[in-house]
Amino acid sequence: MMKKIGIINGPNLDRLGKREPEIYGSTTLDQLARQLQAEFDGKAALEFFQSNIEGEIVGKIAAFAxxxxxxxxxxxxxxxxxxVALRDALLGAHLPAVEVxxxxxxxxEEFRHTSLTAPAxxxxxxxxxxxxxxxxxRFLLK
Structure with a gap:
């Protein structure tokens, strides 16, 4: 049975390819989704979600669970x-997650050095x- 993997992107990631290409590159989020689909076709069922709204992301984590x-x-x-809400949502979902x-x-910047969600x-x-x-x-497929 093929594994189902949710791929969640948060605020401003809908701007990939436009926003700070020197940091994030020129590939758009839609292009990335197509590349992932092509790479894992037949190996994983991938579902993509992006929101700039924290509560919507919390809800999607629960829906995936x-x-x-x-x-x-x-x-x-x-x-x-x-x-803390996203951290709690991950902990409550009881799903293996990889933060990217x-x-x-x-x-x-110093403020980016701490991830509240990575420990979950x-x-x-x-x-x-x-x-x-x-x-x-690839990690989640193992």
Whole structure:
């Protein structure tokens, strides 16, 4: 049976390809989704979700848990550093999750060095660009 993996992106990630391309690159979120679908076709059922609204993301984590997904790839953007609600949602979902950051958060501003959500995840990938998403899905498929 194919594993179901939810891929959640938070605020401003809908601006990939336009926002700070020197940090985040020129690939859009839709292009990334198509690349992931192509890479894992027949190996995983991927469902993508993006929101700039914290409460919608909390609700989607619960929906993925209720739908018995096998794991989550999460890039909460700025909410990574501020959201106890997202941390609690991950803990309550009881799903393995991998946190992904396109940039290396430890090479950026001091406030980005702390992730409130990573301790609720199986692991965290930071600084590998979009390859972090592929690595996270591969991890969850094992």
């Amino acid at each position: 209720d739908a018995k997904f096998d794991g989550l790839v999460v890039n909460f953007g700025a909410y990574t550093h501020t959201s 950051h396109i940039s290396n958060i430890y090479k950026r 995840c199986a692991g965290m990938i930071s600084g590998l660009g979009l390859e972090g998403y592929f690595a996270a899905v």
